[in-house]
Amino acid sequence: xxxxxxxxxxxxxxxxxVERLTIHGSMRRRMLDIxxxxxxxxxxxxxxxMGDPSxxxxxxAVIAIRDCDSxxxxxxxx
Amino acid sequence: MGxxxxxxxxxxxxxxxxxxxxxxxxxxxxxxxNPNVGKSTVFNGLTGLHQHTGNWPGKTVSIAQGxxxxxxxxxxxxxxxxxxSLLAHSVEEEVARNFICFGSPDAAVVVCDATCLERSLNxxxxxxxxxxxxxxxxxxxxxAKRKNIHIDLGKLEKxxxxxxxxxxxxxxxxxxxxxxxxxxxxxxxxxxxxxxxxYIKPIEQAxxxxxxxxxxxxxxxxxxxxxxxxxxxxxxSLAEESERFFGKNPNDIAEVSEAVERAKSLLxxxxxxxxxxxxxxxxxxxxxxxxxxxxxxxxxxxQNAFSRADRILTSRFLGxxxxxxxxxxxxxxxxxxxxxxxxxxxxALFWLGDRLGELMTLLNAPEWLNGLLVDGAxxxxxxxxxxxxxxxxxxxxxxxxxEDLGYLPRxxxxxxxxxxxxxxxxxxxxxxxxxxxxxxxGIVGCRIIDSRRERLIAMLTNVFxxxxxxxxxxxxxxxxxxxxxxxxxxxxxxxAAALTGVIILGIAMTFLVSKILxxxxxxxxxxxxxxxxxxxxxxxxxxxxxxxxxxxxxxxLGRAAAVAAPAGLAIWLLANVTIGDTxxxxxxxxxxxxxxxxxxxxxxxxxxxxxxxxANEIVIPLIVMxxxxxxxxxxxxxxxMLELFTANGWTPxxxxxxxxxxxxxxxxxxxxxxxxxxxxxxxxxxxAFVIPTVCGIIICAVIAxxxxxxx
Ligand SMILES: Nc1nc2c(ncn2[C@@H]2O[C@H](COP(=O)(O)OP(=O)(O)OP(=O)(O)O)[C@@H](O)[C@H]2O)c(=O)[nH]1
Ligand SMILES: [Mg+2]
Numbered sequence: 068x069x070x071x072x073x074x075x076x077x078x079x080x081x082x083x084x085v086e087r088l089t090i091h092g093s094m095r096r097r098m099l100d101i102x103x104x105x106x107x108x109x110x111x112x113x114x115x116x117m118g119d120p121s122x123x124x125x126x127x128a129v130i131a132i133r134d135c136d137s138x139x140x141x142x143x144x145x
Numbered sequence: 146m147g148x149x150x151x152x153x154x155x156x157x158x159x160x161x162x163x164x165x166x167x168x169x170x171x172x173x174x175x176x177x178x179n180p181n182v183g184k185s186t187v188f189n190g191l192t193g194l195h196q197h198t199g200n201w202p203g204k205t206v207s208i209a210q211g212x213x214x215x216x217x218x219x220x221x222x223x224x225x226x227x228x229x230s231l232l233a234h235s236v237e238e239e240v241a242r243n244f245i246c247f248g249s250p251d252a253a254v255v256v257c258d259a260t261c262l263e264r265s266l267n268x269x270x271x272x273x274x275x276x277x278x279x280x281x282x283x284x285x286x287x288x289a290k291r292k293n294i295h296i297d298l299g300k301l302e303k304x305x306x307x308x309x310x311x312x313x314x315x316x317x318x319x320x321x322x323x324x325x326x327x328x329x330x331x332x333x334x335x336x337x338x339x340x341x342x343x344y345i346k347p348i349e350q351a352x353x354x355x356x357x358x359x360x361x362x363x364x365x366x367x368x369x370x371x372x373x374x375x376x377x378x379x380x381x382s383l384a385e386e387s388e389r390f391f392g393k394n395p396n397d398i399a400e401v402s403e404a405v406e407r408a409k410s411l412l413x414x415x416x417x418x419x420x421x422x423x424x425x426x427x428x429x430x431x432x433x434x435x436x437x438x439x440x441x442x443x444x445x446x447x448q449n450a451f452s453r454a455d456r457i458l459t460s461r462f463l464g465x466x467x468x469x470x471x472x473x474x475x476x477x478x479x480x481x482x483x484x485x486x487x488x489x490x491x492x493a494l495f496w497l498g499d500r501l502g503e504l505m506t507l508l509n510a511p512e513w514l515n516g517l518l519v520d521g522a523x524x525x526x527x528x529x530x531x532x533x534x535x536x537x538x539x540x541x542x543x544x545x546x547x548e549d550l551g552y553l554p555r556x557x558x559x560x561x562x563x564x565x566x567x568x569x570x571x572x573x574x575x576x577x578x579x580x581x582x583x584x585x586x587g588i589v590g591c592r593i594i595d596s597r598r599e600r601l602i603a604m605l606t607n608v609f610x611x612x613x614x615x616x617x618x619x620x621x622x623x624x625x626x627x628x629x630x631x632x633x634x635x636x637x638x639x640x641a642a643a644l645t646g647v648i649i650l651g652i653a654m655t656f657l658v659s660k661i662l663x664x665x666x667x668x669x670x671x672x673x674x675x676x677x678x679x680x681x682x683x684x685x686x687x688x689x690x691x692x693x694x695x696x697x698x699x700x701x702l703g704r705a706a707a708v709a710a711p712a713g714l715a716i717w718l719l720a721n722v723t724i725g726d727t728x729x730x731x732x733x734x735x736x737x738x739x740x741x742x743x744x745x746x747x748x749x750x751x752x753x754x755x756x757x758x759x760a761n762e763i764v765i766p767l768i769v770m771x772x773x774x775x776x777x778x779x780x781x782x783x784x785x786m787l788e789l790f791t792a793n794g795w796t797p798x799x800x801x802x803x804x805x806x807x808x809x810x811x812x813x814x815x816x817x818x819x820x821x822x823x824x825x826x827x828x829x830x831x832x833a834f835v836i837p838t839v840c841g842i843i844i845c846a847v848i849a850x851x852x853x854x855x856x
Contacts, residue, residue, distance in 0.1 A: 091420055093595070094673040099427040100229040101675060102264050107431075112451035116464035117562035120571070122451060122678060127261040129451055129678040131558045133565065136673045 074109065074140035082110045083142035090139030102126040109142065164210060164221055164248065171219045172331045175245055177272055178256035179265050180227030181679050183284045186314035187256055188224040191323065195692060196224055200551035201575065202677045203593035206237040208244060215324035218331050231271045237592040239382065245272060246367055247390040252278040252330050254323065259289035259296055262442050266434035273339040274371045279307045280326050287313040294442065301441040306338040315685065344429050347415035351377055351408035358404040363391055377408050378422060454681060464559045472648060475543045477641035483535035494527035521717030522710040528766040529709045534701050536617045542693040544581065549684035553578050557676055567656050568663035568671045570599040580610035584816040588823055596672035601829065602659050604820050608812040608837050609651040614761035615807050619647055621765060625787050626800040651808050654840060708760040716770055730771060744842055745802030745849025747794065759814050798852040802845040809841035
């Protein structure tokens with residue numbers, strides 16, 4: 068079994084499955100809105116010139132998320 | 146870009162959900178969908194209107210309506226901002242949700258993205274929960290085909306229980322299916338049986354406690370099941386909105402709140418906390434979407450992904466240089482392209498002015514009338530059209546091209562980190578891009594920013610991006626004073642570089658002021674940021690050219706007529722009314738002169754800026770008119786204009802100060818009104834007036850006094 072880590076820590080090109088969200092309030096709703104809930108497969112597809120935010124492929128759409136927000140998403144590598 | 150007269154006036158501001166029907170039998174159809182799936186394109190195709198579209202999420206921020214005819218019914222179509230779900234967050238999403246819930250549409254069209262069906266279905270399922278009469282329009286089929294994604298529309302229809310049509314919004318013929326199906330849907334020929342979402346047992350039980358009570362009190366106006374779920378879910382903004390709609394807040398009804406309490410304790414018994422409840426609801430919807438999608442979609446190729454172009458455009462070393470180069474290139478093409486038409490227009494319009502003057506003499510019109518109309522109103526108008534119109538008419542198609550291509554979200558992505566450092570939102574760069582067109586439009590565009598604090602910062606700093614009324618003005622002065630003799634390729638490139646420099650200064654000021662604001666009156670931490678990066682799309686060249694040229698021309702002409710002409714009139718009057726032995730105009734400029742000198746300009750320039758409050762386009766013509774003293778504006782070639790300015794004491798330092806003050810001074814009156822309305826209070830409009838003005842005054846004063854010291 069792969070170990071869990073934070074979404075912001077996965078490398079570009081790496082895939083992962085969402086385990087749980089540890090953020091609350093509006094950011095949690097935002098994440099759920101874009102389809103990030105338990106069991107969703109995510110791929111990190113790129114980083115911006117200054118290293119933050121990063122772009123993720125989530126349910127067929129590329130979405131940029133800041134590190135401080137993706138820190139609250141716990142994923143398991145696949 | 147939001148650049149028509151309508152989208153820059155105060156018309157865009159209303160978040161009202163009132164719909165104007167042509168006749169009572171008209172059916173109201175709401176067009177909903179995720180951001181950037183082509184809702185506005187579908188809307189335009191059906192209604193023949195020209196809502197602005199663009200390849201970035203958040204293009205439409207308010208409600209637009211238009212009519213179209215089906216075979217049986219006439220429809221009033223309502224284009225709403227894109228949303229990811231109906232659990233609204235940002236202002237523009239709330240606008241959409243309120244309309245779907247409380248605008249009582251007869252039916253809803255949910256536009257879906259065929260290349261990203263699963264996510265689109267997420268919203269579709271939610272809309273179907275509220276409004277059973279839903280039509281699913283799977284758009285972007287051409288793009289899906291290119292990506293080897295096949296969608297079985299028949300099966301989708303079965304899975305969802307509502308009618309489904311497939312379209313490619315650019316092809317008008319594919320849109321006919323929508324009205325055909327709407328006819329059937331509204332005529333009762335199809336009875337939709339929308340797929341019902343089944344939540345886990347405790348949630349269903351909780352809903353069944355509240356639902357009947359709501360039905361009893363509020364009637365069957367909107368889906369009680371849906372509303373019950375939202376109330377249990379503590380959606381306070383929805384409760385407020387329903388208070389406006391029903392006249393009472395459901396939470397204030399004793400029986401309802403008692404039922405909600407019971408439902409909540411039932412959930413608590415089952416270990417479902419409020420965060421957990423939300424998760425359960427959302428994952429149930431997502432699972433349904435996944436399931437439907439799995440049955441109907443067959444994807445052989447790849448889905449949307451980060452392309453190679455994306456990697457280059459956002460790479461560590463090339464990301465910023467490319468952005469700069471793009472800006473430089475756009476300006477350069479604008480400058481080169483505007484040169485000739487500008488000369489032509491100027492000659493033609495001033496020739497016409499002379500003829501008008503002759504006509505007046507022929508008709509024996511009194512001298513003052515001739516002065517007032519021809520020398521005053523007409524000449525300023527002609528100047529504005531000749532000098533301002535060509536650069537705008539070239540800049541905007543170019544800019545729209547980049548927008549349609551999908552470059553803007555990449556800019557926001559690249560620039561998010563610096564904005565985050567200033568505790569602001571990366572989407573602010575999208576609103577700044579809009580600001581190039583019109584600051585008022587940029588300010589309305591700030592609705593895409595979720596947090597109120599960050600939205601206010603974006604609104605207050607939007608004016609640091611020179612709008613179309615100001616950048617030709619900066620350009621004029623640059624080419625007069627700094628490019629001078631250099632003409633041809635080198636000259637135009639130099640002008641473009643200088644203009645780019647000015648823009649960069651504006652951007653730097655935006656960062657600085659954002660930072661100061663978030664450390665003082667708008668203190669707070671940066672909130673979350675998620676931004677979808679849509680795939681690059683081929684722009685519709687022909688359409689862009691025609692639309693933006695037409696829109697631009699009409700917009701500029703309309704504004705010139707509304708503002709430049711009266712201003713010309715006013716200045717002519719001021720210059721011809723005398724008190725004692727000086728004209729009124731001289732009195733004013735004389736009074737402002739010491740202050741003007743202090744900030745490196747003179748009284749005339751300051752007066753012109755003040756009179757230019759309604760529209761910045763008229764500042765330079767006003768300056769020229771005042772210098773010429775007779776209070777009228779003759780045709781002026783660049784060389785003569787330079788001569789006139791130098792004769793009135795302009796030095797390169799004056800020119801720099803004027804450029805800087807053009808970049809940083811109070812926004813035009815329309816922008817101020819927009820800020821007042823969007824931010825909710827004159828306080829913010831006053832701040833928006835003071836902040837850039839103070840910045841401008843300080844910088845100009847420093848430059849002017851330093852120059853005096855050292856030269
Ligand atoms: N290839 C292709 N492009 C399309 C189609 N429909 C829309 N587009 C393009 O997709 C982009 C987005 O279209 P809009 O109509 O602005 O999208 P919207 O849903 O109104 O977006 P928001 O107002 O931001 O929510 C534009 O660049 C359109 O030209 C289509 O069927 N095929
Ligand atoms: Mg739109």
